[in-house]
Amino acid sequence: MVQVRDVRQAPPRDVVELTGVTKVHPGGVRALDGVSVGFARGSFTAVMGPSGSGKSTLLHCAAGLDRPTSGRVVLAGQDVATLREPKLTAVRRAHVGFVFQSFNLVDSLSVWDNVLLPQRLAGTxxxxxxARELLARVGLAGREKARPGQLSGGQQQRVALARALAGRPEVIFGDEPTGALDLTTGRDVLALLRSFVDELGATIVMVTHDPAAAAWADRAVFLADGRIAGELSSPSAEQVSARMMELTR
Known part of the structure; x- marks a missing residue:
């Protein structure tokens, strides 16, 4: 059995912390307006809100994919809002894993090479x-030589999960990771995400529009008009749905 770094043994602290983050897009559109929020190590957080509330912008700023107009974004102890390329790229590769709705696998590469690709790009x-243990965990042992086109959508997302964890990142960001999947397959993927938190001490921040998906998280954080609009601990799908209805009135 491969020894896994259990981040739950580390001192409690937020892996990602946003302080007073504002993001203004060209044309003066204010996507985030003074957002302050932290994401604790070894936790699973769902980020929710109406369309246009700033969910994806928050995710992109937190992950260092986009720079805030103002404010601080501390990721793994570094203020990524102030870093220049290529240092910012190096921090993302060392500390962040990504899972997207569209899988983002390389069609010409095998499952095995897709999983190892981020580490090879990082020069590590x-x-x-x-990697073998991860593929076994996501139910794809024996499919290492398959290409993405030979897999179902659910299997491709499982490859993306294994790829996100392969470098043992500080935090995994998911942008609607079950949005392209059917109900049963989506539930299987959410169960895997939950197991990564409970068994490996992973930190997951997931943007979703689905109250049932948010119910797998430890916490649901709500956005409205680019601002934090409250949160729920140990949310149920019913609680999330009720809160979302309030935000869309």
């Missing part, structure tokens, strides 16, 4: 034993 030595 892939941990092949850990």
């Amino acid at each position: 030595r892939p941990d092949r034993g850990w």
Whole structure:
């Protein structure tokens, strides 16, 4: 069995912290307006809100994919809002994993090479034993040589999950990771995400529009008009639905 770094042994602290973050897009559109929120190590957070509330912008700023207009974004102890390329890219590759709705696999590469790709791009030595264990965890042991086109949508998302975890990142960001999946397959993917938190101490921040998906999280954070509009601990789908209805009135 490969030894896994259990981040739950580390001192409690937020892996990602946004302080007074504002993001103004060209044309003066204010996507985020003074957002302050933290995401604790070893936690699963769902980020929710009406369309246009700033969910994806928050995710992109938190992950260092987009720069805020003002405010601080501390990721793994570094203020990524102030970093220049290529240092910012190096921080993302070392500390962040991504899972998107569209899977974003490379069609010409095998499952195995897709999982190891981020580490190879980062110039680090892939941990092949850990990659094999991840593929076993997501139910794809024996499919290492398959290409994405030979897999179902659910299987492709499982590859994306294994890829996100392959470098043992500080935090995994998911942007609607079950949005392209059917109900049953989506539930299986959410169960895997939950297991990564409970068994490996992973930190997951997931944008979703689905109250049932948010119910798998430890916490649901709500946005409205680019501002934090409250949160729920141990949310149920019914509680999330009720809160969303309030925000859309």
